Amino acid sequence: MIAFPLRRATNIHWQALKIDKAARALLNDQKPCILWFTGLSGAGKSTFADLVEQRLHELGRRTILLDGDNVRHGLNRDLGFSEEDRVENIRRVAEVAKLMVEAGLIVLVSFISPFRSERRMARDLVDADEFVEIYVDTPIEICERRDPKGLYKLARSGKLPNLTGLGSSYEPPEFPEIVIDGGLKAPEVLAEQILRFLEEKIGLEKVSTGET
Amino acid sequence: MIAFPLRRATNIHWQALKIDKAARALLNDQKPCILWFTGLSGAGKSTFADLVEQRLHELGRRTILLDGDNVRHGLNRDLGFSEEDRVENIRRVAEVAKLMVEAGLIVLVSFISPFRSERRMARDLVDADEFVEIYVDTPIEICERRDPKGLYKLARSGKLPNLTGLGSSYEPPEFPEIVIDGGLKAPEVLAEQILRFLEEKIGLEKVSTGET
Helix, strand or coil: CCCCCCCCHHHCCCCCCCCCHHHHHHHCCCCCCEEEEHHHHCCHHHHHHHHHHHHHHHHCCCCECCCCCCCCCCCCCCCCCHHHHHHHHHHEEEEHHHHHHHHHCEEEEECCCCHHHHHHHHCCCCCCHHHHEEEEEHHHHHHHHHHHCCCCHHHHHCCCCCCCCCCCCCCCCCCCCCECCCCCHHHHHHHHHHHHHHHHHHHCCCCCCCCC | CCCCCCCHHCCCCCCCCCHHHHHHHHHHCCCEEEEECCCCCCCCCHHHHHHHHHHHHHCCEEEEEEEEHHHHCCCCCCCCCHHHHHHHHHHHHHHHHHHHCCCEEEEEEECCCCHHHHHHHHHCCCCCEEEEEEECCCHHHHHHCCCCCCCHHHHHHHCCCCCCCCEEECCCCCCCCCCCCCCCCCCCCCCCCHHHHHHHHHHHCCCCCCCC
């Protein structure tokens, strides 16, 4: 007897399993994680996050960068800068970062995130090896000299009472995975330091990137 | 004269451009978009979304599925079911979906999303060709017979006054990209219909999938 297999839609093979984080990570050939940049305004967080993302992208990594620009103007546009709203701001960012880790991505988060408790909450949302806290430890004098958004000037003139580092406190990380002195060297050199750490931590070199 | 190029960190080449949606889409070799499943409770939205994601994953597509389970218990866990909270629920999901489109992903969203205005808001957040509204149009009698979460039974007994379709209205899409009758055929057959539409709409077959 000869079988005549029908090729109909009803015969299509469907996987039994839902697609989960492990499946997406395997497809992306990378370890999903959160790179959490914390530090004062003007410390260089976004500059470093940008540079690190560019370098990861060159290596074929799937990334996304969450910062004030794309979160405060969208998802968190209903939030202000009261302490309650700042906590909610970070809570939502952390939850979105967690969803993006489930999507198999390397998620770069660049927020001042001044309070230890918020950063701990973010860390506790994902697995222990999925959270890399990067403390951009730039002296406030240098941050104020740069003042890229004019916030320190506003604060000194009394128009911005809650600026982190002046009117509002910044709690430095106690056990960050990485500390970089954002005032010391060229951003490219410091970004490369972060990359070297990540090479060891998340094995950038261990996966095939399609590069020679 | 012989040049002796220095191989130092300061000589590393950095791209001039930030990584954006186009760069991430190119790396993923796919068109990022939102597949928005709307319909009554029990219509089959999550079943279809699951099946479509499995199939896309088999084709090498980078996907994420947002549904009540991973959003209501995390990002939106502060929200209830008042009309105001339901609107905020969908607003946040839409904003997260937009961020995930920026990440280069195909985002499957499975929410009842009963109101036209909410779905329009979600659609308007992204480019016109990035939003695919999939109306899972299952007769309420069938949804109630299935009642996978026991919600219809609760509503009939008066314990759930706001269930969509009974105590609260569902506004059917006027111009959805896809309509499927979720009560008519096997879910696998209907999911395949969606896939065929997507093949034409977002060109699943046009990109290299690594399959033969």
